[in-house]
Amino acid sequence: MMDVVRTSLGWSLCVRPARREDANAVERLGARVFDPESAIAMRNAVLEHGLPTTAESKSVAATYYLAAETEGAPLVGMIGFFRLRWIGPQNGFLGWFAVEPEHQRAGVGTALLEFLLNRLPSLQVRHLLVETSGEGSSAVRFYERNGFVRVSTIDDYWHDGSALLLYRRTL
Numbered sequence: 001m002m003d004v005v006r007t008s009l010g011w012s013l014c015v016r017p018a019r020r021e022d023a024n025a026v027e028r029l030g031a032r033v034f035d036p037e038s039a040i041a042m043r044n045a046v047l048e049h050g051l052p053t054t055a056e057s058k059s060v061a062a063t064y065y066l067a068a069e070t071e072g073a074p075l076v077g078m079i080g081f082f083r084l085r086w087i088g089p090q091n092g093f094l095g096w097f098a099v100e101p102e103h104q105r106a107g108v109g110t111a112l113l114e115f116l117l118n119r120l121p122s123l124q125v126r127h128l129l130v131e132t133s134g135e136g137s138s139a140v141r142f143y144e145r146n147g148f149v150r151v152s153t154i155d156d157y158w159h160d161g162s163a164l165l166l167y168r169r170t171l
């Protein structure tokens with residue numbers, strides 16, 4: 001499966017589900033955008049993606065999508081979606097959302113979010129949630145600009161003691 005999305009600046013990107021062989025490229029993206037620990041977690045998410053879920057699996061229906069100019073070209077960004085087994089299927093999470101630093105702020109993230117949102121009604125998802133951090137961060141500004149509403153703040157949550165900011169967009 002391969003889709004084409006167009007950014008607001010007219011850039012066309014090919015979007016497709018991640019495959020196991022993308023693990024190294026995804027880890028490099030994670031290391032540039034987040035930190036080494038997150039990069040490994042992104043790598044593992046991609047390696048587990050597509051494997052049949054079992055009764056012990058924490059997430060169900062996890063899908064990670066990659067964007068590049070053409071098939072085989074360097075990654076431009078990634079967006080993931082997953083549902084957790086113990087949460088109602090009407091709630092889905094945005095996960096591992098990242099755009100290469102040199103391509104940020106050019107509409108790629110918005111185009112990837114629209115791509116994902118278009119897929120959610122067929123999965124009966126009514127709310128898209130995302131956990132983030134950093135008052136005033138690029139992510140917070142991005143979500144607030146894109147129709148997400150902050151529904152919860154939990155202090156002293158992440159490894160560095162910063163707060164969890166939970167955002168939700170209702171479809």
Ligand SMILES: CC(C)(COP(=O)(O)OP(=O)(O)OC[C@H]1O[C@@H](n2cnc3c(N)ncnc32)[C@H](O)[C@@H]1OP(=O)(O)O)[C@@H](O)C(=O)NCCC(=O)NCCS
Pocket residue numbers: 033034097098099100103104105106107108109110111130131132133137138139141142143145
């Ligand atoms: C969040 C992220 C995925 C958005 O992707 P993007 O391609 O940069 O998004 P867009 O270009 O569509 O940005 C749209 C809006 O997001 C906000 N934004 C994005 N990057 C920003 C930055 N560096 N500083 C401030 N605002 C920013 C702005 O409001 C921007 O609109 P504007 O440029 O008209 O002001 C990307 O910035 C990123 O990878 N950030 C680091 C990783 C991260 O925080 N991921 C989310 C974790 S929950």
